[in-house]
Amino acid sequence: MSRKVIGIVMNGVTGRMGYRQHLVRSILAIREQGGLPLADGRTLWPEPILVGRNAHKLKEIAEQHGLEHWTTSLDEALAHPLAEIYFDAQVTTAREHAIRAAIAAGKHVYTEKPTAETLDSALELARLARDAGVCNGAVQDKLFLPGLLKLKRLVDSGFFGRILSVRGEFGYWVFEGDWQAAQRPSWNYRTQDGGGMILDMFPHWRYVLDNLIAPVQSVYAHTATHIPERVDEQGRTYPATADDAAYGIFELAGGVTAQINSSWAVRVDRDELVEFQIDGTHGSAVAGLRNCRFQHRAATPKPVWNPDLPATESFRSQWQQVPDNGEFDNGFKVQWELFLHHVASGTAYHWDLLEGAKGVQLAELGLRSAAEGRRLDVPELTL
Known part of the structure; x- marks a missing residue:
């Protein structure tokens, strides 16, 4: 059985929600179960690429969980050769700029809510993702x-x-x-x-x-x-x-x-x-x-x-x-698995950035x- 590695740039994992629910109880939990089985017989293996402002905290988290990739540079993370998905769990005020950069880099986007500070910005992010042809989703745990x-x-x-x-x-x-x-x-x-x-x-x-x-x-x-x-x-x-x-x-x-x-x-x-x-x-x-x-x-x-x-x-x-x-299973992990299937296999996915904009x-x-x-x-x- 072959393994498909998919890099996930995870921004905001030094915060409570980003660390506990998304990194530990979702992505690392998927790795602990041996990866995510795909319909074609392959196994999807998520590879976190941690990014944030605090180098000490990032290094500590990476060492604690045996992770190899971390950086304080969003540009460097998005340019990583494994990176296919960008995930955002930052404070709301920092979210729009980072998602725009990820879409411009051609990355699929999955983000915590609210997806932006204003409705106009939230709709613009949804349009940018649609026009770029990237998969996109908002957490609706x-x-x-x-x-x-x-x-x-x-x-x-x-x-x-x-x-x-x-x-x-x-x-x-x-x-x-x-x-x-x-x-x-x-x-x-x-x-x-x-x-x-x-x-x-x-x-x-x-x-x-x-x-x-x-x-x-x-x-x-x-x-x-x-x-x-x-x-x-x-x-x-x-x-x-x-x-x-x-x-x-x-x-x-x-x-x-x-x-x-x-x-x-x-x-x-x-x-x-x-x-x-x-x-x-x-x-x-x-x-x-x-x-x-x-x-x-x-x-x-x-x-x-x-x-x-x-x-x-x-x-x-x-x-x-x-x-x-x-x-x-953990609700955050269940939705992560659905989004990963959507990216890897093209399965249907309802909870996109337009749905996120409705919340804003x-x-x-x-x-x-x-x-x-x-x-x-x-x-x-x-x-």
């Missing part, structure tokens, strides 16, 4: 989570009947950095550095709603900066200029109403850090990262409102768990909605 895959199974089976509404809750308490270190980097809370809840999470909610239920047609959003002052990695106090919470109402095709709360200033009283509930005429379901529970209309209890007496029903126990019915569009409209205090339509995007 939540579609491949076990909980949402189970939820999609229920949707596709017609379990819900007519879907009425969707409710989402996301977030957790991110420490301010004074008496406990923050779990997220400080740039997340500075608008000037590309931070903010809407820019971070509305692209996620766009592809989740579009792909699981129905296309988003309008948005009304309210933002807040609940924690106005935080402490950075060097112990310096700084003003938080970006929104750390966003409360959105979305109208979907078919008259479905979705409402999603997103906050880094909320303490968790639910089973998982993100949960989505779909209610329909025939049944309801609640999905998190891994689990999904459901309640059919035939098994729906008949509670009666009586505030004068304590509740006697255990409402949680009245739901059933959707079974796994299979093995679930919703974030841009969400910020505008919050600033203007009104509902805005979400126009269809085309290249």
Whole structure:
């Protein structure tokens, strides 16, 4: 069996997401399983070419994982003889320039979201990739989570009947950095550095709603900066200029109403850090990262409102768990494998830069909605 080596320029792997999810749990995990089998009998072997600004960190990561190729020069990485794919997990403000350079160098592009800071830039990247004839993709990892895959199974089976509404809750308490270190980097809370809840999470909610239920047609959003002052990695106090919470109402095709709360200033009283509930005429379901529970209309209890007496029903126990019915791999790794198959074998791939631009569009409209205090339509995007 022959092996096809494919070089992947990985930019941003010194950051938490780029290192853990994309390098270790995706690309290195594919190598640990012996590579990626292709339909023609060959094995695709991903060869990371690490690039970033911090030579010390890059060298440390390369030595830790036995990797040969790393550099602080993007041009040098793109010119590497093995390089076929460029991957970007940098801060948002640095992403557009690097992707443009990769496309100009004829590399296939796979990138974290948001794909750019503005919709115009995101669409231009999609056009450039199309015109250059390179494969391109945007990370839409939540579609491949076990909980949402189970939820999609229920949707596709017609379990819900007519879907009425969707409710989402996301977030957790991110420490301010004074008496406990923050779990997220400080740039997340500075608008000037590309931070903010809407820019971070509305692209996620766009592809989740579009792909699981129905296309988003309008948005009304309210933002807040609940924690106005935080402490950075060097112990310096700084003003938080970006929104750390966003409360959105979305109208979907078919008259479905979705409402999603997103906050880094909320303490968790639910089973998982993100949960989505779909209610329909025939049944309801609640999905998190891994689990999904459901309640059919035939098994729906008949509670009666009586505030004068304590509740006697255990409402949680009245739901059933959707079974796994299979093995679930890491969601980031699953999408990486699909993109690698797309590049190596020409298989179909839906989650391209135009899909990524839709997420930027919703974030841009969400910020505008919050600033203007009104509902805005979400126009269809085309290249």
